[in-house]
Amino acid sequence: AQSVAQPEDQVNVAEGNPLTVKCTYSVSGNPYLFWYVQYPNRGLQFLLKYITGDNLVKGSYGFEAEFNKSQTSFHLKKPSALVSDSALYFCAVRDVVGYSTLTFGKGTMLLVSP
Amino acid sequence: DAGVTQSPTHLIKTRGQQVTLRCSPKSGHDTVSWYQQALGQGPQFIFQYYEEEERQRGNFPDRFSGHQFPNYSSELNVNALLLGDSALYLCASSLGQLRSAQYFGPGTRLLVL
Numbered sequence: 001a002q003s004v005a006q007p008e009d010q011v012n013v014a015e016g017n018p019l020t021v022k023c024t025y026s027v028s029g030n031p032y033l034f035w036y037v038q039y040p041n042r043g044l045q046f047l048l049k050y051i052t053g054d055n056l057v058k059g060s061y062g063f064e065a066e067f068n069k070s071q072t073s074f075h076l077k078k079p080s081a082l083v084s085d086s087a088l089y090f091c092a093v094r095d096v097v098g099y100s101t102l103t104f105g106k107g108t109m110l111l112v113s114p
Numbered sequence: 115d116a117g118v119t120q121s122p123t124h125l126i127k128t129r130g131q132q133v134t135l136r137c138s139p140k141s142g143h144d145t146v147s148w149y150q151q152a153l154g155q156g157p158q159f160i161f162q163y164y165e166e167e168e169r170q171r172g173n174f175p176d177r178f179s180g181h182q183f184p185n186y187s188s189e190l191n192v193n194a195l196l197l198g199d200s201a202l203y204l205c206a207s208s209l210g211q212l213r214s215a216q217y218f219g220p221g222t223r224l225l226v227l
Contacts, residue, residue, distance in 0.1 A: 036218070043204055043221045044218040046216070049215050090156050090157070092156075101162070102147070102159060104156035104157050106155060
């Protein structure tokens with residue numbers, strides 16, 4: 001069975017500082033990995049994905065994520081946080097083998113203070 | 115280019131009733147997936163439709179059923195509603211079933227009293 005762990009319920013960072021939101025995964029084969037963001041009372045917005053290739057993936061709004069196969073991690077990063085980045089962030093994984101479903105983590109609330 | 119749309123935005127039902135939620139996928143997408151997001155939780159996969167057939171199903175009872183139409187739009191039906199069915203129901207569309215990202219609609223918030 002595949003799973004995703006987001007070990008932090010909340011991450012606090014000051015505006016202008018770098019941010020990291022952590023994600024680790026477990027799949028039987030190779031993973032497809034995704035990050036989504038959810039603003040209050042809204043659906044999920046796609047940020048970025050890792051399918052294959054470079055371990056550093058660049059996405060929307062200045063976000064990037066680093067795939068680390070040995071550590072089974074896919075941490076979300078941004079060099080300089082904005083107050084408007086405050087939202088709920090979800091990591092998701094799908095196994096490459098077969099037609100597996102997309103499994104989400106529980107989410108991490110990011111709070112960026114002015 | 116319209117994104118994923120869902121209707122209605124909000125819905126209040128009582129226990130035992132039935133509900134139908136609707137989803138129109140993003141233009142060019144042919145696959146629709148439905149998720150249930152309970153308060154404070156990540157989305158949980160309900161099922162996925164491709165070529166008008168249910169292709170995959172999550173751990174949800176038969177009270178949850180769906181349909182996909184020739185224009186790729188989809189419906190989620192829930193029978194015999196329980197209080198625990200109260201949640202945000204999200205529809206996501208994608209091109210194909212594997213590699214492409216899923217794009218989500220704004221969701222339908224269902225409250226069961």
